[in-house]
Amino acid sequence: MSDTGGTVEDYVNLNRDVSELDSMTALKQYYEKTKPHLSSDELNFLMEDKFSYDEDLDDEKDIMRKKLAMKEEVASARVYLEDQKSKYYEEIKNGSRLTPEANKAMEFFNRYNKESEQTKITAEKQRTAFDQKTNNLFNEEFKGFEYQVGDKKFRYNVKNTNEIKETQGDINNFVKKFLNKDNIMSDAAGYHKSLYTAMNADNIAQHFYEQGKADALKDSIAKSKNVSMQPRQGLGEVKAGGTSFKILSGDTSADFKVKLKRK
Numbered sequence: 001m002s003d004t005g006g007t008v009e010d011y012v013n014l015n016r017d018v019s020e021l022d023s024m025t026a027l028k029q030y031y032e033k034t035k036p037h038l039s040s041d042e043l044n045f046l047m048e049d050k051f052s053y054d055e056d057l058d059d060e061k062d063i064m065r066k067k068l069a070m071k072e073e074v075a076s077a078r079v080y081l082e083d084q085k086s087k088y089y090e091e092i093k094n095g096s097r098l099t100p101e102a103n104k105a106m107e108f109f110n111r112y113n114k115e116s117e118q119t120k121i122t123a124e125k126q127r128t129a130f131d132q133k134t135n136n137l138f139n140e141e142f143k144g145f146e147y148q149v150g151d152k153k154f155r156y157n158v159k160n161t162n163e164i165k166e167t168q169g170d171i172n173n174f175v176k177k178f179l180n181k182d183n184i185m186s187d188a189a190g191y192h193k194s195l196y197t198a199m200n201a202d203n204i205a206q207h208f209y210e211q212g213k214a215d216a217l218k219d220s221i222a223k224s225k226n227v228s229m230q231p232r233q234g235l236g237e238v239k240a241g242g243t244s245f246k247i248l249s250g251d252t253s254a255d256f257k258v259k260l261k262r263k
Helices: 008-014 021-033 041-052 061-094 101-136 161-168 171-177 189-197 201-227
Strands: 142-151 151-158 237-240 242-251 257-260
Touching: 021 061, 041 061, 142 201, 142 257, 151 161, 161 171, 189 201, 201 242
Parallel strands: none
Antiparallel strands: 142 151, 237 242, 242 257
């Protein structure tokens, strides 16, 4: 625009398809840019003087000469206007003729387009990597998920591998379980419990493993304390030092009876 002295309005006008302009309009715009020192009336006079003719009065050769001259000038005008349109575009893109507010808007728009394109490329790259690693995990040899409990590993077997891969391939399938029909959170407790469990899977497994051992020990101690205090009946004959003792009966020490048998 510094070369042409034009404005943004000039670009708007020239943004039309130049090839669709009629000959006189193209010439008028061409002369307005190349002969800015002439007024509109002077330009009209110049165009009329150079290209107008009377088919009844003028010589046939003069008419042909003016037609050819106009055709050449129109062709030059279209080339010039097309070239100016490109120049205007570059100037506007660089923001040299924009107001400060318009320039900021243009900078934001260009930056947004660039960032959006980069974000799209990054997202596609991440999605490709995710799909590839997911397919590698859920292969024919996949049996289940392993959990680290202390120095041991335990595996939770799964059978519907393909269903799990498809469901977990989209994080939205997890989130939407806790949303209502308007996609608003309806089960915050369930969401955060599930997310916490997922982020602390081994710790959760360790907790319940330790809890199971504690419950088993507690049950074992309770059973060991539940000893029957009822006296045993008919324990039979006991020999000691050549003497035989036979337990007969007795619920208490007072009732306890022993029969001595000597040989």
